[in-house]
Amino acid sequence: MSKFRKKGKKGQPAVNTAALPDIVFMLLFFFMVTTVMRETSLKVENKTPKATEVAKLEQKSLVAYIYIGKPIKKLQAAFGTAPRIQLNDAFKTLEDIALFVEMEKDARDQVERNKITWSLKVDEKTKMGIVTDVKQKLRKANALKLNYSTKKTDKISN
Numbered sequence: 484m485s486k487f488r489k490k491g492k493k494g495q496p497a498v499n500t501a502a503l504p505d506i507v508f509m510l511l512f513f514f515m516v517t518t519v520m521r522e523t524s525l526k527v528e529n530k531t532p533k534a535t536e537v538a539k540l541e542q543k544s545l546v547a548y549i550y551i552g553k554p555i556k557k558l559q560a561a562f563g564t565a566p567r568i569q570l571n572d573a574f575k576t577l578e579d580i581a582l583f584v585e586m587e588k589d590a591r592d593q594v595e596r597n598k599i600t601w602s603l604k605v606d607e608k609t610k611m612g613i614v615t616d617v618k619q620k621l622r623k624a625n626a627l628k629l630n631y632s633t634k635k636t637d638k639i640s641n
Contacts, residue, residue, distance in 0.1 A: 527552035527569050532607040533636035540630065545598050547587045548632075549580075551613060552606030566609045568617060577620050584624040604632040 527550050540546055550569040554562040567574045570583045588596045601621055605614055621629065 523548070523550075523569075523572050525550060525555070525569070526558055526572070526574065527554055527567055528606050528608075529604055530607050531604060531633050534633040535636060535638060537633060537635040540600060540602070542598075545591075545595055546600045546602050546630070547583075548602050548604055549583075549617060550604045551617065552609050566606070566613050568613070577616055580617060580620040581624040584621065584626045598628070599626070600628045600630050601626045602630040602632050 529550055529552050551566055552569075553559070553564050553566050554574075562574065568576070568580075570579060575583065584601075587599060591599065603614065603617065618629065621627075
């Protein structure tokens, strides 16, 4: 007689979940590192115009944005429908631009201060008068590297 007996059918072994918490935390850490949070919440309508000749900015960390457009629907009761200037998260006037330029320069290293690009994100329905005024204030504040944000298109339609 043999000492070995055939046992009955064995079931499937249980799935090993020991590494599951490690995988979950690794994915969580990955998404936390790679996700870019919006720095400002838009308070103005901002549908940028289309252009055919577009160049990408090299260092987005050296860009300061100035938004110009009419206030969004829920803020129109308080601020009206005239085009407004948004610097960071608040509506500002033309006189506040020089202070904004100084604050943005102070927030950066000495080497980067003259490399800041001032990007105007202007709504396509905004008149050029307010844009020209902003450009004049930027020039007086010695913020000379200017950029207009647009969307790329293959051809412009009238």
